[in-house]
Amino acid sequence: MTQRTLGEWLAYLEQLHPSAIDMGLERSQQVAARLGLGKPAPRVITVTGTNGKGSTCALVAALLQAQGLKVGVYNSPHLLRYNERVQLNGVEATDEQLCEAFAALDAGRGDISLTYFEMGTLAALWLFERAQLDVVVLEVGLGGRLDTVNVVDADLALVTSIGVDHTDYLGNTRESVAYEKAGIFRQGKPALCGDLDPPHTLLDKVQELDCPFFLRGREFSLEVGDRHWQWRGRDARGQAVELHDLPLLSLPMENAALALQAYLLLDLPWNVPQIAATLQATQVVGRLDRRTFEWGGRRLNLLLDVGHNPHAAQYLAQRLSRTPPVGRRLAVFGLLSDKDLDGVVAPLFDNIQAWAVAPLDTPRSRPAAELADALQNLGASVTSYASVTMALEAQCAVANPDDEILLFGSFYCVAEALEWLARRSTEDAAHGITE
8 A cells, every 4th residue: 555645644534533523531541552652751741721722832842942852742723734733842743754653553543443633642642752852742632631632641730721612522611611621630740720710620629639739820920011021930849939021922921921830840940031032032823923014015914813712802802902003903803603703702892993704714614794793783894705815805905004904713714814925925936026
C-alpha cells in the first residue's frame, strides 16, 4: 500500500469513529498504555479553561524555551494547517512526522475505535515521547475530566477561566463546567486558577486531592495601568515574588499572570529583564491579532480575534475600550449555531458602529440572516454577505485609515481572513508591490 499523505490521513481519521465527539478516557487510556504514552516528558503542564488556553500555553512555553529547555506544545483547534497543533521546540511538526505518528497509532490501536481528536492527541504524545523533551504543555480540547489530554498526569494543572460554553457536554452552569475542568487536577500536585471566583465544585476537588492551590487575586495577582502592569506571586516555598512596571502585552495580561505563576513554581532561573522581554515578544495568531495592509491606496487596520462565547466577548470589549480608534470600529462577524448569539453581541455592541455579517464555511454555521435579525433588533447598522471574505472586502471598501476593522466570532472566521490576507500578499508580490 502506498503511504498516505497528511491530508489522506486526516480524511481517514474523520471516518474512524461513529461520532466526531465521544467523551471518555477508556479507549485512549488503553491505546496510550499499549504504546507507552503515559509520560511524554519529565514535566507535564496541562491547561484548560473556557478562554485563554492557547495564549497561556504559548506564554508558558516561551518562558520555558527562553531557559534553553526543550518544549513540546499541543494545541487545538488549528487555523490553517493541522501541523499548528503540534510544536516541537517552537517548530510545527512536519507532515512526515505526523504521518509517522498516525501510522504508529493506527497500528497500535488494534480494534479500538478512536475519534479524530483522540487519534490526534495520542499522535502528539507519541511524537513528544520520541523527541526527548524537558517539558510538555498540553491544551485541553473540551472540558478536562474526559478530554484525551487527561490520560497524562499533570505535574502542574492550570485553569484559565470558567464560563458557560459547550453546554451539551459540560452542562449549562459554571458549577458543572468547573467540575469538568477540575478533572485535570492530580493528588498533591499544584493546581492554578486564573478565575477570580471559581465555583465550589473546583474548590472541592482541590480539597479532595490536597492540591497546593494558587488562585488569582490571592496567591498571585496583577494590576493593569495605562502603560504598565504589576505582578505578584508566590513560589513553591510560599515566598512572595513581585514584578513591577512590566510593559503592556498584546495578549491578555491575566493569562500572562497565570503563566508567570506556573513558571515560578518550576524553580527555574528568575531573570526579570529576560522574563519581561519574553512575555512582550510572545504572540498568538488570531488572538488580539493586529494587522495593517494596503487597500485602494489606503493603509487599513484589522484586528482578528477568535472569541466566540460571552466570556471572550466581555474580555474583548474591555480591551477595545482601552484602545478606541480615532475613527469608527467596523465589525466582520460570523458565529457557529451552538454559540450564544445574544451573549456574544451584547458586550461588544456599543464598541461597534457598523456590522457586516456572513455565514462561516461549515455546516455548523449560524445563518447570516439570523445574525442580521438579532443585530437589527438592537438598532445596529448591519449588512449581510454570502461569505466572510465578501463581508471583509465590503468593510475595507468603506474604511478609512483612522478606522479599525474588527473580525471575530469563530476560528473559522479568522481562518478565512488569514487565507484572504495570504492571497493578497501573494498577489501583491506577483505585481511587485511591497509594504
